[in-house]
Amino acid sequence: MNKLTSRVIIAMMLIWVPLNWLGQDGTIRNESSLFCTPAQAAPAWLPWFGEEAAPLEFSELYSGASALGLEFSPKLESLKGKKVRISGFMAPPLKPTLNFFVLTKVPMAICPFCSTDADWPDDIVLIKLSEAVTALPFDRPITVTGQLELGYQMDEETGFVSLVRIVADNIEEAN
Amino acid sequence: MYNPKMSVLCLSRCFRLVVALLVVASLMSGVTVSYAAYRAPEVPNINIMPIDRAKFLVGQKFDFAIEVKSDTPASAIEVLVNGKKAETFFGKQAVVKFDNMSTYRINEVAFPQTSKVTVAVTVKTEKGTEKRTVNYEVPADKIKKPAKNVILFVGDGMSLQARQMARILSKGITEGKYNDLLEMEKMSNLALITTSGNDSLVTDSANSASAYATGHKSTVNAMGVYADSTKDPFDDPKVENIIELVKRTRGMSAGIVSTANITDATPAAMLAHTRKRSEQNFIAQEMLNPLHRPDVILGGGSRHFLPKSVPGSKRSDERNIIEEFKELGYPIATNKTQLKQAGTPDKLLGLFQLDNMDVYVDREVTKNPAVLGKFTDQPTLMDMTKTAINVLSKNQKGFFLMVEGASIDKQLHAMDWQRATYDTIEMDKAVGIAKEFAKKNGDTLIIVVADHAHGASITGTYHEKDGKTGREAVRIYADAGWPTFADADGDGFPDNPNPDVTLAVQFANHPDYYENEKFLDVPTSPAIMADGKAIANTKRAPQGGDLKVGNIPASDPSEVHSADDVPLTAEGPGADYFKGIMDNTEVFHGIVRALGLDGRNEKK
Numbered sequence: 001m002n003k004l005t006s007r008v009i010i011a012m013m014l015i016w017v018p019l020n021w022l023g024q025d026g027t028i029r030n031e032s033s034l035f036c037t038p039a040q041a042a043p044a045w046l047p048w049f050g051e052e053a054a055p056l057e058f059s060e061l062y063s064g065a066s067a068l069g070l071e072f073s074p075k076l077e078s079l080k081g082k083k084v085r086i087s088g089f090m091a092p093p094l095k096p097t098l099n100f101f102v103l104t105k106v107p108m109a110i111c112p113f114c115s116t117d118a119d120w121p122d123d124i125v126l127i128k129l130s131e132a133v134t135a136l137p138f139d140r141p142i143t144v145t146g147q148l149e150l151g152y153q154m155d156e157e158t159g160f161v162s163l164v165r166i167v168a169d170n171i172e173e174a175n
Numbered sequence: 176m177y178n179p180k181m182s183v184l185c186l187s188r189c190f191r192l193v194v195a196l197l198v199v200a201s202l203m204s205g206v207t208v209s210y211a212a213y214r215a216p217e218v219p220n221i222n223i224m225p226i227d228r229a230k231f232l233v234g235q236k237f238d239f240a241i242e243v244k245s246d247t248p249a250s251a252i253e254v255l256v257n258g259k260k261a262e263t264f265f266g267k268q269a270v271v272k273f274d275n276m277s278t279y280r281i282n283e284v285a286f287p288q289t290s291k292v293t294v295a296v297t298v299k300t301e302k303g304t305e306k307r308t309v310n311y312e313v314p315a316d317k318i319k320k321p322a323k324n325v326i327l328f329v330g331d332g333m334s335l336q337a338r339q340m341a342r343i344l345s346k347g348i349t350e351g352k353y354n355d356l357l358e359m360e361k362m363s364n365l366a367l368i369t370t371s372g373n374d375s376l377v378t379d380s381a382n383s384a385s386a387y388a389t390g391h392k393s394t395v396n397a398m399g400v401y402a403d404s405t406k407d408p409f410d411d412p413k414v415e416n417i418i419e420l421v422k423r424t425r426g427m428s429a430g431i432v433s434t435a436n437i438t439d440a441t442p443a444a445m446l447a448h449t450r451k452r453s454e455q456n457f458i459a460q461e462m463l464n465p466l467h468r469p470d471v472i473l474g475g476g477s478r479h480f481l482p483k484s485v486p487g488s489k490r491s492d493e494r495n496i497i498e499e500f501k502e503l504g505y506p507i508a509t510n511k512t513q514l515k516q517a518g519t520p521d522k523l524l525g526l527f528q529l530d531n532m533d534v535y536v537d538r539e540v541t542k543n544p545a546v547l548g549k550f551t552d553q554p555t556l557m558d559m560t561k562t563a564i565n566v567l568s569k570n571q572k573g574f575f576l577m578v579e580g581a582s583i584d585k586q587l588h589a590m591d592w593q594r595a596t597y598d599t600i601e602m603d604k605a606v607g608i609a610k611e612f613a614k615k616n617g618d619t620l621i622i623v624v625a626d627h628a629h630g631a632s633i634t635g636t637y638h639e640k641d642g643k644t645g646r647e648a649v650r651i652y653a654d655a656g657w658p659t660f661a662d663a664d665g666d667g668f669p670d671n672p673n674p675d676v677t678l679a680v681q682f683a684n685h686p687d688y689y690e691n692e693k694f695l696d697v698p699t700s701p702a703i704m705a706d707g708k709a710i711a712n713t714k715r716a717p718q719g720g721d722l723k724v725g726n727i728p729a730s731d732p733s734e735v736h737s738a739d740d741v742p743l744t745a746e747g748p749g750a751d752y753f754k755g756i757m758d759n760t761e762v763f764h765g766i767v768r769a770l771g772l773d774g775r776n777e778k779k
Contacts, residue, residue, distance in 0.1 A: 062486075065549035067477035067509035067526040068497070070487035092704040107703035107712055122478075122487055122529055138705035139713065152484055154491070163486050 053085040058105040087143045087174040126162035141174035224401035227309035234774025238412035241279040249277040251299040289315035321771035322748035323573040323618040332584030334628035341599035358607040359623040362746040366753040381452040383626035384444035388416040390763030399448035408451035418467045426778035428470040428570040430563045434532045435581030436476025470522040473559040477526035510552040519565045535597040560605040587629040588733040592680040620747035620769040628739035630683030637679040637692040645721045649679045687711040691720030702732035
């Protein structure tokens with residue numbers, strides 16, 4: 001993302017943050033797109049006042065893997081609850097109204113939610129948003145920054161099981 | 176004889192006379208070709224399951240069910256089997272419910288005698304009565320010298336063309352003559368198998384494997400059942416399958432081997448009953464059910480066997496299916512080393528990947544760490560087949576083994592014919608191992624078949640040696656010459672999957688995708704889903720490639736199954752059954768005939 005776009009986004013956020021505090025009427029949120037609302041989960045000022053985000057790669061998620069299960073890597077364990085940054089591809093969500101999506105290492109061929117025999121690969125990260133997004137760049141890499149959550153969690157509505165999650169506070173196109 | 180004195184006119188008159196005489200003669204002797212008329216398919220209001228023209232092994236158990244669709248609830252459903260009331264015929268009470276979809280059902284029945292069967296159904300509604308008749312067959316075909324064992328190889332999606340690609344890459348061709356044939360081609364019998372299910376021209380792997388396992392048609396995504404109208408994936412009328420039959424009637428051993436998740440459609444259909452193949456957690460736990468518990472289970476997909484608290488599990492409960500198998504005395508192998516160390520126990524569970532096992536090229540040729548990750552010690556299909564045969568053949572009563580080359584299909588879906596072909600060769604080598612075993616005692620029937628086809632054809636060759644690229648570099652007719660694959664080490668696999676002259680393999684159906692005709696370093700999807708539409712994946716041809724505009728609905732991001740008939744080859748006792756064009760349900764009947772199974776028997 002070039003600097004000009006970043007500045008525009010920062011400027012938009014500065015306007016948008018107080019709007020959120022004042023209005024809460026949801027009109028802006030209904031038209032939200034992924035890149036126009038970079039801060040959707042945590043307060044927008046967090047990236048500036050919070051800690052530095054630690055870079056994380058898909059290949060660093062698990063240190064051990066066998067047919068008997070996966071093992072979180074020491075690096076992943078050490079970043080639990082901390083701010084991380086990871087790049088990947090957004091997989092198509094089950095429904096456009098969901099406030100989470102799945103980040104994958106490579107673009108997903110099959111929409112596992114809509115296909116009967118497909119299932120997700122093991123190395124995925126679930127990205128939690130404060131609201132659903134509508135403009136979805138599935139074919140371009142994106143970088144997500146946010147707080148890392150680890151451990152089994154099942155989404156009540158969809159039954160979707162996740163192990164590694166990021167509560168996103170910034171999403172942008174990867175370089 | 177030509178007579179120069181005869182005029183042309185005279186010749187023509189003679190000819191006409193001869194033709195006229197022939198026509199009269201043929202009419203008188205009845206030598207005319209007549210065609211049976213048929214009607215366009217229609218959905219009857221009375222749905223009888225099993226369907227019309229179903230064929231049963233005598234004594235094979237099934238659930239008999241009828242669904243009647245009517246504007247107002249039906250008031251009576253009368254069912255006659257060969258003129259007798261169905262309840263009397265089967266000796267069981269029917270459960271009948273009247274509604275806009277009225278149902279009549281008698282579970283777990285069987286035909287006690289070989290015969291033709293007529294089922295006449297009469298339904299009374301406010302508007303009057305509606306009738307429907309279906310016919311069944313319970314054949315009496317008996318084999319003189321039965322087989323002790325049957326090994327069924329299913330090359331998933333292994334069309335005629337997929338076999339040929341494997342023959343070219345594995346054996347090579349010199350001056351138009353193949354240097355050799357595949358193991359699966361050097362067999363005594365050949366048949367063509369039609370693949371449609373009872374709902375649709377084009378099948379999926381559950382449906383088609385179910386036909387092989389039960390002798391009955393099913394529906395896309397379903398196995399071991401006739402699909403009824405309810406949403407519940409576990410309530411559909413069942414049909415007894417091959418593993419249940421060999422266990423119940425004879426106490427034989429049974430095994431399933433696959434390079435896919437072992438709960439995937441093809442291995443699952445050998446034992447399970449569900450309308451929904453995606454119920455893989457259910458299928459995993461069904462493998463424990465003594466009615467159809469395989470003695471040997473080897474493949475991928477441990478994620479459906481691990482409790483949900485274990486990272487990597489896809490279960491929604493805390494059941495540890497691996498531990499449950501352990502408690503039943505199954506040694507567990509999770510990699511090739513452990514599989515070798517397992518020796519020949521009486522039963523065996525081997526799960527070598529959380530998901531589908533990796534394909535042969537990635538596992539054994541390139542060994543690309545970016546693809547394999549930590550799974551660097553996976554067995555080959557040959558290893559698994561050999562172990563399965565060693566374990567199962569300990570049972571003196573014989574065994575049934577199904578071996579699936581699963582990723583032939585998965586890679587053809589991804590339009591990666593090279594990966595598919597190496598996996599076809601891998602399965603062929605597994606066939607070779609089975610043939611070696613069969614040679615020893617001569618009492619094993621081996622069947623090699625696909626479950627459906629893919630739209631891939633060999634158009635010629637492809638090279639860029641003269642600077643041409645893309646479609647202009649596809650060499651056709653005389654320009655094709657020969658591909659330059661070579662197998663210097665004689666292991667049956669070409670040394671290089673990406674020689675300077677490769678095959679031009681083109682697909683009849685595809686999504687939008689980029690094609691550069693080259694071997695892909697890592698498996699890469701041709702298209703990805705974006706906003707519900709398949710769009711070409713730019714990662715597919717990083718060096719550049721031609722955009723091929725899709726010719727199937729944009730809702731599907733992969734190449735899809737084709738309705739083409741598929742070849743079956745067979746050898747051993749009972750192989751003579753397989754010839755000509757056969758319905759896919761006949762594969763089951765060929766198996767049970769070869770074994771001389773009788774569904775009325777109960778093992779002692």
